[in-house]
Amino acid sequence: xxxxxxxxxxxxxxxxxxxxxxxxxxxxxxxxxxxxxxxxxxxxxxxxxxxxxxxxxxxxxxxxxxxxxxxxxxxxxxxxxxxxxxxxxxxxxxxxxxxxxxxxxxxxxxxxxxxxxxxxxxxxxxxxxxxxxxxxxxxxxxxxxxxxxxxxxxxxxxxxxxxxxxxxxxxxxxxxxxxxxxxxxxxxxxxxxxxxxxxxxxxxxxxxxxxxxxxxxxxxxxxxxxxxxxxxxxxxxxxxxxxxxxxxxxxxxxxxxxxxxxxxxxxxxxxxxxxxxxxxxxxxxxxxxxxxxxxxxxxxxxxxxxxxxxxxxxx
Amino acid sequence: xxxxxxxxxxxxxxxxxxxxxxxxxxxxxxxxxxxxxxxxxxxxxxxxxxxxxxxxxxxxxxxxxxxxxxxxxxxxxxxxxxxxxxxxxxxxxxxxxxxxxxxxxxxxxxxxxxxxxxxxxxxxxxxxxxxxxxxxxxxxxxxxxxxxxxxxxxxxxxxxxxxxxxxxxxxxxxxxxxxxxxxxxxxxxxxxxxxxxxxxxxxxxxxxxxxxxxxxxxxxxxxxxxxxxxxxxxxxxxxxxxxxxxxxxxxxxxxxxxxxxxxxxxxxxxxxxxxxxxxxxxxxxxxxxxxxxxxxxxxxxxxxxxxxxxxxxxx
Amino acid sequence: xxxxxxxxxxxxxxxxxxxxxxxxxxxxxxxxxxxxxxxxxxxxxxxxxxxxxxxxxxxxxxxxxxxxxxxxxxxxxxxxxxxxxxxxxxxxxxxxxxxxxxxxxxxxxxxxxxxxxxxxxxxxxxxxxxxxxxxxxxxxxxxxxxxxxxxxxxxxxxxxxxxxxxxxxxxxxxxxxxxxxxxxxxxxxxxxxxxxxxxxxxxxxxxxxxxxxxxxxxxxxxxxxxxxxxxxxxxxxxxxxxxxxxxxxxxxxxxxxxxxxxxxxxxxxxxxxxxxxxxxxxxxxxxxxxxxxxxxxxxxxxxxxxxxxxxxxxx
Numbered sequence: 001x002x003x004x005x006x007x008x009x010x011x012x013x014x015x016x017x018x019x020x021x022x023x024x025x026x027x028x029x030x031x032x033x034x035x036x037x038x039x040x041x042x043x044x045x046x047x048x049x050x051x052x053x054x055x056x057x058x059x060x061x062x063x064x065x066x067x068x069x070x071x072x073x074x075x076x077x078x079x080x081x082x083x084x085x086x087x088x089x090x091x092x093x094x095x096x097x098x099x100x101x102x103x104x105x106x107x108x109x110x111x112x113x114x115x116x117x118x119x120x121x122x123x124x125x126x127x128x129x130x131x132x133x134x135x136x137x138x139x140x141x142x143x144x145x146x147x148x149x150x151x152x153x154x155x156x157x158x159x160x161x162x163x164x165x166x167x168x169x170x171x172x173x174x175x176x177x178x179x180x181x182x183x184x185x186x187x188x189x190x191x192x193x194x195x196x197x198x199x200x201x202x203x204x205x206x207x208x209x210x211x212x213x214x215x216x217x218x219x220x221x222x223x224x225x226x227x228x229x230x231x232x233x234x235x236x237x238x239x240x241x242x243x244x245x246x247x248x249x250x251x252x253x254x255x256x257x258x259x260x261x262x263x264x265x266x267x268x269x270x271x272x273x274x275x276x277x278x279x280x281x282x283x284x285x286x287x288x289x290x291x292x293x294x295x296x297x298x299x300x301x302x303x304x305x306x307x308x309x310x311x312x313x314x315x
Numbered sequence: 316x317x318x319x320x321x322x323x324x325x326x327x328x329x330x331x332x333x334x335x336x337x338x339x340x341x342x343x344x345x346x347x348x349x350x351x352x353x354x355x356x357x358x359x360x361x362x363x364x365x366x367x368x369x370x371x372x373x374x375x376x377x378x379x380x381x382x383x384x385x386x387x388x389x390x391x392x393x394x395x396x397x398x399x400x401x402x403x404x405x406x407x408x409x410x411x412x413x414x415x416x417x418x419x420x421x422x423x424x425x426x427x428x429x430x431x432x433x434x435x436x437x438x439x440x441x442x443x444x445x446x447x448x449x450x451x452x453x454x455x456x457x458x459x460x461x462x463x464x465x466x467x468x469x470x471x472x473x474x475x476x477x478x479x480x481x482x483x484x485x486x487x488x489x490x491x492x493x494x495x496x497x498x499x500x501x502x503x504x505x506x507x508x509x510x511x512x513x514x515x516x517x518x519x520x521x522x523x524x525x526x527x528x529x530x531x532x533x534x535x536x537x538x539x540x541x542x543x544x545x546x547x548x549x550x551x552x553x554x555x556x557x558x559x560x561x562x563x564x565x566x567x568x569x570x571x572x573x574x575x576x577x578x579x580x581x582x583x584x585x586x587x588x589x590x591x592x593x594x595x596x597x598x599x600x601x602x603x604x605x606x607x608x609x610x611x612x613x614x615x616x617x618x619x620x621x622x623x624x625x626x627x628x629x630x
Numbered sequence: 631x632x633x634x635x636x637x638x639x640x641x642x643x644x645x646x647x648x649x650x651x652x653x654x655x656x657x658x659x660x661x662x663x664x665x666x667x668x669x670x671x672x673x674x675x676x677x678x679x680x681x682x683x684x685x686x687x688x689x690x691x692x693x694x695x696x697x698x699x700x701x702x703x704x705x706x707x708x709x710x711x712x713x714x715x716x717x718x719x720x721x722x723x724x725x726x727x728x729x730x731x732x733x734x735x736x737x738x739x740x741x742x743x744x745x746x747x748x749x750x751x752x753x754x755x756x757x758x759x760x761x762x763x764x765x766x767x768x769x770x771x772x773x774x775x776x777x778x779x780x781x782x783x784x785x786x787x788x789x790x791x792x793x794x795x796x797x798x799x800x801x802x803x804x805x806x807x808x809x810x811x812x813x814x815x816x817x818x819x820x821x822x823x824x825x826x827x828x829x830x831x832x833x834x835x836x837x838x839x840x841x842x843x844x845x846x847x848x849x850x851x852x853x854x855x856x857x858x859x860x861x862x863x864x865x866x867x868x869x870x871x872x873x874x875x876x877x878x879x880x881x882x883x884x885x886x887x888x889x890x891x892x893x894x895x896x897x898x899x900x901x902x903x904x905x906x907x908x909x910x911x912x913x914x915x916x917x918x919x920x921x922x923x924x925x926x927x928x929x930x931x932x933x934x935x936x937x938x939x940x941x942x943x944x945x
Contacts, residue, residue: 273405588720
C-alpha cells in the first residue's frame with residue numbers, strides 16, 4: 001500500500017477488515033516500526049483521530065511527530081506559480097517535500113472549505129502532499145473522505161453482524177451548522193465495497209455525490225428506510241448540490257428509540273463527536289445497542305493495520 | 316490506588332512520601348510502564364506540571380500523549396441531558412469514555428472558574444472523567460486541589476526538616492488578580508495528614524474552606540504566625556467566602572527577609588510560578604533558605620511515585 | 631561542547647562539518663541519548679527546526695519534550711528586579727532553572743523583536759537560559775544567529791563543492807515584511823570560519839553588522855557579485871542600521887536564471903521557508919542546481935551531530 005486515502009487504495013477491503021480484527025485479537029504491539037517516524041499533520045482539530053493514530057503508531061514501535069500546522073508552522077500556499085507577496089509564507093511543494101525528508105510516513109487531516117465545491121472535490125491539500133512528499137501518505141480525514149473512520153466502522157460491523165449481508169442504513173441527522181460530507185461519502189463507499197445492503201436516507205436536497213453512493217438504495221422516507229435495519233449509522237451533512245448550505249427541513253430527523261421500533265433491534269453507529277439530543281437522543285446513544293464506543297476503540301486497530309501494511313510494503 | 320485527586324485517595328500519605336524519596340534516591344528509571352500509555356489533558360496552561368509528569372512517565376517507560384483540549388480538540392459539554400445545539404461539540408461522557416479507551420491512565424488539569432462556587436466545589440470536570448473514563452485518573456490540578464504539588468511539597472519538607480514535627484506556616488501573599496484556592500487547600504490537607512504543626516495566616520475575609528484546614532491554627536497576625544516558623548509556604552488565593560473576589564487589604568503581606576527575622580531561619584516554599592516582588596521579595600526567593608527549586612525538582616518524583624503505585628495496583 | 635549558539639562555541643567548525651557527514655553516512659541511529667531528555671522550547675513558529683531536531687534527538691534515543699511557550703506555558707518576565715504586577719506571570723530565572731531540572735539539554739527558538747536593536751543584539755532570552763538553566767543550551771534560532779541552519783548549510787556546501795575554496799555569494803532578496811538578520815549573520819560567520827571565499831551583496835542601507843561579516847567582500851552590484859559564483863545563498867533581511875526597517879529598493883533583486891548566467895553554474899541555496907517569485911523565481915528553485923531540499927535534509931544531521939557532541943562531553 002503506497003497511500004491510504006480511499007477504499008480504492010485497498011486491493012481487498014474485506015481482507016483488510018479481517019486483518020484488523022486479527023491485529024486486535026492477537027499481540028497488540030510489535031517492533032515493525034522501530035526507527036521509523038510518522039508525522040501527524042493537523043490543519044484542523046482532532047481528538048479520536050489524533051490519539052488513536054498516535055497510539056497505533058506507538059503500538060508498532062514508531063516515533064511520532066505531531067505538527068498543528070496552523071499554530072506551530074507557517075501559513076501554506078497551494079497555488080502553482082503563485083507570486084507569494086501575501087499572507088502565505090511557504091508553498092506546500094516545499095513544505096511537503098521537507099516533511100517527507102523527516103518522516104517515513106505522513107498522515108494528514110485537512111477538512112474541506114465547504115465554500116468551493118471544485119477545490120474540495122479535487123482534495124487539493126492531501127493530493128499535493130502525495131505529489132510532493134514522496135513518502136506514503138495516510139488520510140486522517142481529507143476534503144472528500146475519512147477512510148480510517150470507515151475502516152473502523154467496517155471492523156465494528158464485521159464484529160457485530162449476525163448475518164452475512166445485514167441491512168445497513170445511513171441516515172441523515174439534524175445539526176446546527178454546515179458539516180462536511182466526508183464521513184458519509186466514505187462510509188458509503190466502504191459499505192458498498194464490503195457488499196452490505198446499504199440504504200441511504202435523507203431529506204430532499206441532501207443527496208450525496210453519486211461517486212460515493214452508486215449501488216446504494218436512496219430512500220427519502222426515514223421510517224421506510226429504518227424498516228428491518230440491522231445497523232443504523234447516524235450522521236449529518238450539509239447539502240452537496242447547494243454546496244455547503246444548511247437547507248430548511250420540516251420533518252424531525254433526530255433518531256429516537258420510537259423511530260427505531262421498526263428496525264431489527266438495530267445497532268446504532270456514529271463517528272463522534274456527536275451533538276446529543278440534536279442528531280440523536282440520549283436514550284439511543286446510551287442504549288445497549290449503541291456501538292459508538294466500539295467504533296472509537298476500533299480506530300486504533302484500523303490505524304494500526306493500515307500503518308502495518310504500509311510498513312510491510314514500503315520499507 | 317484507583318485515582319489520585321486528594322490526600323484521601325492515599326492509604327498512608329507519610330509512607331507515600333517515604334516511597335517517593337526512595338524512588339528519587341534509587342535507580343530513577345524502570346520499565347514498569349512499558350506498553351502503557353498516559354494521556355495528559357490540559358484545559359489550562361502548564362509548565363512544571365506538564366514537563367515533570369511527562370518526564371515521570373517517560374522514566375517509567377510509558378508512552379505519553381498530550382492533548383491541549385481547548386486548542387487541539389473540541390469544546391466539551393458538561394451538562395447531563397443537554398440539547399447540544401450551542402457551542403459545545405462533544406459531551407464529556409463521550410470524550411472521557413473514548414480517551415479511556417486509548418489511554419491506560421488519564422491525567423487532567425482543569426482549573427476552577429472562580430465564578431461558580433458550587434460547581435467548582437463539586438469538581439465537575441475531573442469527577443466526570445473519573446465516572447466515564449473507566450481508567451485511573453490523576454489530578455494535574457483540579458478545581459479544588461493540586462495533590463501532585465502537595466506531595467512534592469511534603470517530600471521537600473521531609474528532606475529538609477530537622478525536627479519530627481516542624482512548625483509549618485502557610486501565609487497568604489498579595490497578587491494582582493483572583494487566584495484559585497487549590498494549592499492552599501491541598502497543602503493544608505497534606506500537611507495535616509503528615510501531622511505537621513500547621514499555622515495558616517491571612518487577612519480577614521480570606522478564610523479557606525474548613526474542609527481543608529480543620530486541625531490547623533488560624534492566625535490573622537502574620538508576624539505572630541511567622542514566630543519560630545521552620546517552614547514558610549507563601550501563596551496567594553482569592554476570597555472563598557466572597558467567592559473569587561480580590562478584597563482590599565491594607566497591611567503589606569509581601570514576605571521579606573525583615574519579616575522572617577522572627578522565624579527559626581525558616582525555609583521558604585512556593586509552588587511557582589511566582590510574581591517576584593509582589594508575593595515575596597527577590598531577596599527571599601534567591602536566598603539560601605529558598606526551597607522553591609527543590610520543590611519543582613520533586614514534582615518529577617511525586618508524579619513518578621504516584622504513577623508507579625497506579626501501575627502496580629491496576630495492571 | 632557546553633552550548634551551541636554560534637560558531638564561536640565550536641572548537642573546530644570544519645571538523646564538525648566532517649563529523650556530521652560521517653554521521654549521515656554511517657549508522658543513523660544510536661543509543662547515546664538513552665534516558666536523556668531534551669526540551670524543545672518555541673517562542674516562535676517552526677517547521678523544519680522543530681521536526682529535524684526532534685528527529686535528530688530520537689535518532690540518538692533521547693526523549694523529547696516540546697513546549698510552545700506562549701500557548702502552553704506562562705508569559706515570561708525578563709527584567710532583573712522587576713516588580714511583577716503586570717502581565718508577566720513567571721520570571722525567566724525561575725522558568726529556566728526549573729526546565730533545567732527536567733531536561734538534560736534545552737533547545738530554544740526565540741526570534742528578535744526587530745524593534746529594539748540593543749536588546750536583540752544582547753540576545754537576552756537565550757543568554758538568560760544559559761545563565762539560569764545550568765544545562766547545555768542549543769540555539770534553534772535566536773535574536774542574532776541560526777547556527778543549526780548554518781551548520782546544515784556548511785554540510786551541504788562541503789558535499790557539493792568541486793574545488794577547495796569555492797566562491798560563495800550571499801545575496802539579499804526582496805520580501806514584503808521586516809525579516810531578521812539571523813540567517814545571514816550566521817551564514818556569514820560560518821562560511822568565513824570554513825574559509826570560503828565569501829561575497830555579500832545587497833542594496834545600500836542593508837549592511838549587516840560587521841561583527842559577522844568581517845573578512846567578506848561587500849559588493850553592492852548584484853551582477854558583479856554573481857560573476858563566477860559557485861554557490862549563491864539567497865536571503866532577505868531588513869535594514870540593520872535603520873533597525874528592522876524595510877527600505878525602498880529600486881532595482882529588482884529577485885534572483886532569476888537570467889541573472890545566474892554570469893555565475894559558474896552556481897548551486898542555489900535558501901534556508902526555507904521561501905516566498906516563491908518574490909525572493910527568487912520558481913524556475914531557479916525548481917532547477918537541478920537548487921540545493922534547498924538538501925539543506926533541509928541536512929538539518930537532521932546538523933542537529934544530531936551537535937546533540938551527540940553535547941552528550942559525549944557533558945554526561
